[in-house]
Amino acid sequence: MNVTKEQLKQQIIEALNLEGMTPDDIQDDAPLFGEGLGLDSIDALELMMVFDKHYGIKLTDRNESKRVFASVNTMVEYIESKR
Amino acid sequence: MIIKVSDNIISPLGVGSEENFIRVSKGESMLRRHEDAEGLLQPYYASLFTERRVFSELCIEAAEEALWGCGVDASSDKVLFVVSTTKGEDLELYHSSEKIVKHFGNKNGVIVVSNACTSGVCAQITAARMLNTGKYDTAIVVGCDIQTPFIVSGFQSFKALSDELCRPFDGARRGLNLGEAAAAMILRRTDDIEEGQWEYVAGGIHNDANHISGPSRTGEGALRCLNDVRNGGFGDLAFVNLHGTASLYNDDMESVAINRAGLGEMPVNSLKGYYGHTMGAAGVLETIISMKAVEHNIVLGTRGLVTVGTVENVNASNENRSCGGNGFVKLLSGFGGSNAAVRWRIKR
Amino acid sequence: MRIVIDGKKVVLDGCQVETKECGEKMLTELYRRYVGDYPKFFKMDTLSKLGFIASELLLQREASLRGVERFVPSEERGVIMGNRSASIVNDREYEKTIQKGDYYPSPALFVYTLPNIVTGEIAIRNKFYGESGFYVVEDKETLMEIVRSSSMKAGIVGWVECRGRNDFEADVELI
Numbered sequence: 001m002n003v004t005k006e007q008l009k010q011q012i013i014e015a016l017n018l019e020g021m022t023p024d025d026i027q028d029d030a031p032l033f034g035e036g037l038g039l040d041s042i043d044a045l046e047l048m049m050v051f052d053k054h055y056g057i058k059l060t061d062r063n064e065s066k067r068v069f070a071s072v073n074t075m076v077e078y079i080e081s082k083r
Numbered sequence: 084m085i086i087k088v089s090d091n092i093i094s095p096l097g098v099g100s101e102e103n104f105i106r107v108s109k110g111e112s113m114l115r116r117h118e119d120a121e122g123l124l125q126p127y128y129a130s131l132f133t134e135r136r137v138f139s140e141l142c143i144e145a146a147e148e149a150l151w152g153c154g155v156d157a158s159s160d161k162v163l164f165v166v167s168t169t170k171g172e173d174l175e176l177y178h179s180s181e182k183i184v185k186h187f188g189n190k191n192g193v194i195v196v197s198n199a200c201t202s203g204v205c206a207q208i209t210a211a212r213m214l215n216t217g218k219y220d221t222a223i224v225v226g227c228d229i230q231t232p233f234i235v236s237g238f239q240s241f242k243a244l245s246d247e248l249c250r251p252f253d254g255a256r257r258g259l260n261l262g263e264a265a266a267a268m269i270l271r272r273t274d275d276i277e278e279g280q281w282e283y284v285a286g287g288i289h290n291d292a293n294h295i296s297g298p299s300r301t302g303e304g305a306l307r308c309l310n311d312v313r314n315g316g317f318g319d320l321a322f323v324n325l326h327g328t329a330s331l332y333n334d335d336m337e338s339v340a341i342n343r344a345g346l347g348e349m350p351v352n353s354l355k356g357y358y359g360h361t362m363g364a365a366g367v368l369e370t371i372i373s374m375k376a377v378e379h380n381i382v383l384g385t386r387g388l389v390t391v392g393t394v395e396n397v398n399a400s401n402e403n404r405s406c407g408g409n410g411f412v413k414l415l416s417g418f419g420g421s422n423a424a425v426r427w428r429i430k431r
Numbered sequence: 432m433r434i435v436i437d438g439k440k441v442v443l444d445g446c447q448v449e450t451k452e453c454g455e456k457m458l459t460e461l462y463r464r465y466v467g468d469y470p471k472f473f474k475m476d477t478l479s480k481l482g483f484i485a486s487e488l489l490l491q492r493e494a495s496l497r498g499v500e501r502f503v504p505s506e507e508r509g510v511i512m513g514n515r516s517a518s519i520v521n522d523r524e525y526e527k528t529i530q531k532g533d534y535y536p537s538p539a540l541f542v543y544t545l546p547n548i549v550t551g552e553i554a555i556r557n558k559f560y561g562e563s564g565f566y567v568v569e570d571k572e573t574l575m576e577i578v579r580s581s582s583m584k585a586g587i588v589g590w591v592e593c594r595g596r597n598d599f600e601a602d603v604e605l606i
Contacts, residue, residue, distance in 0.1 A: 016539070019473035038470070042296055045241060045538035053535040062242060123534050169545060176517040176567045194577065195567035197517055198547045205564055212580040233522075236529045237541035290509065290554035290563035296542050307506075307560060418542060419551030421563055 003055070003079050005072055012072075015050045016043050028072045036071075044069060055079050085211045085283040087427070088221075088271050090371045091149035093141060094264035094358060095130050099148070103368075104375035108403060112357045112386060114248055114260050124235050127244050130262035130359040131230060138172035139182040142225045145265040146183065153269055155221050158188035163219040165194045167206035167226035168363035170234060183225065191219075200326070200417030201288070202226065203366015204425045207268065208286035214272040221272075226367035227265035234362075235261060241296070243330055251327035251353035251385050252334050252399045254392015259328040262359025266368035276430045281374055284410065284426040287311025291420035298332055302340025304422030305414060309344040312412055312426035317346060319428070321408030322382045324373045325397075326415045327353020328360050329387065333416060338393035340414075350398050350406060356386030366415050370425065373411045377429055382406045432492060434485050436601040443488050454597025458484050465491060474539060475552060476521035478593040482512060482549035483556070485603040486587045490557065493605055502557065508586035509561030510550040512603075513574035517567050518546040520593050553587055561586055571602060 009023035012032075016039065026037070033039045044062075047069050051057040057079065059065045068078045092103045095113035113130045146164075150157055164184045172179035176195050184193045194213075196206040203226040210222035228234075238244050238261065245258035276282055289307040291299035298305075323346060325337045334353075341351065354369050361368055376383050384402045391399055410428035434443045441448040441461065452460045458480045462472050466487050475483060494501045525540040542548065547565035554563050562583045568574050571590040578588045589603030 017473040019470060040294070042474075042539055042542055048242075049240065049535050049537055060242065121531065123529070123531065171517075174517070174519055174522045177515050177569075180567075192569040192573060194573065195517075197545065197565050197567050198563075199545045209564075209566075209577060209580075213577070216576070216580050218576075232529060233526065233544075236534075236536040237525065237538070237544065240536035240538040240541055288562045288564055289560055290551060292504070292554045292558045292560050294555065295548050295551045303560060418545055419547040419563070419565075420554055421547060421551065 003076055005076055008072060008075060011050055011054055012047070015046050026072060031071060032069055057082050084273060084276065085214050085270055086273055086276055087268055087281040089149045089153040089269040090267060091145050092264065092266045092368055092371055093145050094368065095132050096357065100371050100375065104372055107354065107357045107372060107383060108381070110384065110386060114359055119232065124232060125239055127235055127239065128248060128260040129230055130260065132263060136229055136263070138168070138227055138229050139179045141229070141265040142166065142183045142227045143186050145227065145267040146223055146225050149267040149269050150223070155269060157223065160191060161220040162189055163191055163194070163210065163213055163222045164189060165196060165206045165210045165222055165224045167196045167202040167224065167367060168228055169197060169199060169202060170228055170231065198417065198421050198423070199419050200360070200362055200365065201415040201421045201423040202363050203368070204286070204413055204415045204423035205288055206366065207283070207370065207425050208288060208423065210270050211283045211286065214270060222270045224268045224270060224367060225265065226364040228263060228362035228364055230261050230263045245329060248387055249329035249355055249359070250387040250389065251329040251355050252391050252393050252397055253388050254390055256329040256331065256334060259330050259355065260359035262361040264358060264361040264364040264368050266364050266371055268367055268371065278430055280430050282428050282430060284428050285312040285314050286423070286425040288421070288423045291422065293420055295420065296418055298336040298416055300336065300339065302336045302343060304420060305337060305340035305416055306343045308414065308422045308424035309340060309346070309412070312424050314426065317349065319409045320349060321377045321406045321411050322350040322352060323412045323414060324369055325351050325353050327355055327385065329355055335394040336416065337414065338395040338397045341397065342395040347396060348398055350382045350404060352383050352385045352399055354383065356388070366413065370413050370427065373413055374427060377408065377411055380405055380407065432489055432605045434489050434601065434603050436481065436485055438597050438599060444492055448488070455480065461488070469556065476518070476543035477596050477599060478518055478521065478546065478591060479543060479549040479552050481593055481599050481601050482591045482603070483552055485589070485591070485601045486553045489587065489603065489605040504558035504560065506560050507584055508557070508559040509583045510553045510559060510563045510587045511578050511581065511583060512550050512589060512591050513566035513568050514546065514590060514592040515567065515569070516592065516594055518544050520595060549591060559586060
């Protein structure tokens with residue numbers, strides 16, 4: 001399976017119910033949390049579920065997930081490093 | 084005034100409030116590592132009954148035992164049932180709680196308090212208020228939850244469960260353990276109180292107005308609850324029994340709230356190391372155990388605690404300590420930003 | 432002041448609010464027209480959306496009628512709600528995420544498997560530090576008995592029943 005940024009953004013939008021957003025609205029290197037999309041702790045947990053469901057990656061450590069979910073770029077890098 | 088006339092606990096530790104208190108005071112627990120037969124759930128630590136129990140049956144058993152010998156006709160229209168649960172049976176909270184009142188032939192219907200993990204304290208407060216309206220003489224408060232894959236998977240998805248025995252207030256705490264139990268209290272409105280009886284002093288329920296799954300870092304709701312039960316001062320308290328789930332944020336929040344309330348020196352404890360988090364039962368069960376502890380002049384040790392490591396200091400110990408005082412405060416917090424506190428006093 | 436919502440109709444303070452859609456889509460329509468700036472709405476379960484919209488319309492109406500400012504933190508105001516079927520609709524949604532062979536428990540759904548979350552959502556939105564509580568009872572009259580016995584003097588109280596994503600009713604008051 002080849003992960004594209006486009007695909008991942010679509011999965012993020014669907015999983016987090018980011019109503020009215022399209023993949024184009026999410027910058028590859030923009031922070032997802034805090035200032036960025038304004039995501040919160042439940043969104044971070046939901047992204048962990050997305051990683052498990054779509055990529056078979058089980059993240060358990062909250063601190064590690066913070067680094068991985070920094071931006072779309074860091075998420076794709078992490079998925080590819082696990083391949 | 085509102086007094087407690089009887090109580091009962093059915094837990095994996097034993098049947099009856101006295102039996103439970105004795106085993107807790109000896110430092111015993113039924114928290115064990117469990118593996119799911121279906122293999123879906125990650126292994127988890129919990130205090131579970133050895134045989135699968137049914138919510139409504141367990142509630143009936145707990146209430147029947149509490150009612151025994153206290154001369155209350157549970158079918159009377161002056162008797163109100165208040166049930167505290169988060170999930171009931173098959174997710175049908177009303178229907179499964181209605182089975183309890185129907186069993187006793189009570190026609191008043193049932194009030195189910197579903198305020199997440201604060202339900203057990205909210206149920207006592209609601210019962211006391213309803214008694215004070217004069218419509219009822221007696222309230223039967225029952226708190227109960229049975230653990231299911233539904234609940235365990237949810238807490239696991241929240242990364243809220245510890246992969247070891249829980250360590251309330253400890254600097255190295257890693258999350259909570261779940262538990263199941265049923266606990267019942269019979270409350271009555273009366274004009275006179277006898278020596279050795281417990282009087283409901285005050286209760287408070289407040290929202291953090293902060294986040295649906297994370298407690299306020301400044302303990303806004305919990306602080307307001309403590310202020311509601313301040314009642315002129317905390318001088319005669321033996322201790323404050325905290326929620327103390329051993330989750331990172333809950334225990335930090337409580338440490339902040341009690342310090343803001345001026346209770347930094349007050350002995351505090353958590354009972355989660357004996358029972359795990361029994362959810363809808365927690366408020367009722369922990370209130371009953373705290374009453375027994377005050378009757379025996381001890382602050383029960385916080386099982387699982389080694390070194391206090393909350394953001395603000397708390398006066399907690401893993402050993403039983405002797406104490407004076409004629410009462411205690413029971414504090415809880417939970418999802419939805421809810422917080423609740425209740426204060427009880429014994430007539431010496 | 433009172434608002435009554437069912438799957439097809441909204442009556443605020445005695446006047447019908449015009450809507451085109453039905454069911455949950457109607458709640459979204461109301462959100463877009465009257466709120467619009469609170470994207471957390473889309474993460475809520477139907478029960479929370481229902482309670483949230485009811486409280487928003489009441490508080491907006493209050494602000495315009497009495498000229499009071501919204502979003503001022505309030506020590507006094509609280510939220511007490513109740514219904515017959517707790518959070519059953521979202522409970523069933525969460526259950527679907529823990530099926531054998533398709534086991535991916537969703538924390539975003541799990542958090543709404545408690546009926547009191549709707550009261551928390553309203554308290555958070557409006558900075559209400561007063562009492563919040565949820566009661567599963569026979570009918571609205573029983574709920575109002577509980578409310579009258581409580582120490583809450585002001586805030587949002589009422590019935591929010593949700594039996595399906597398009598099968599719900601709310602009867603909520605601002606007191």
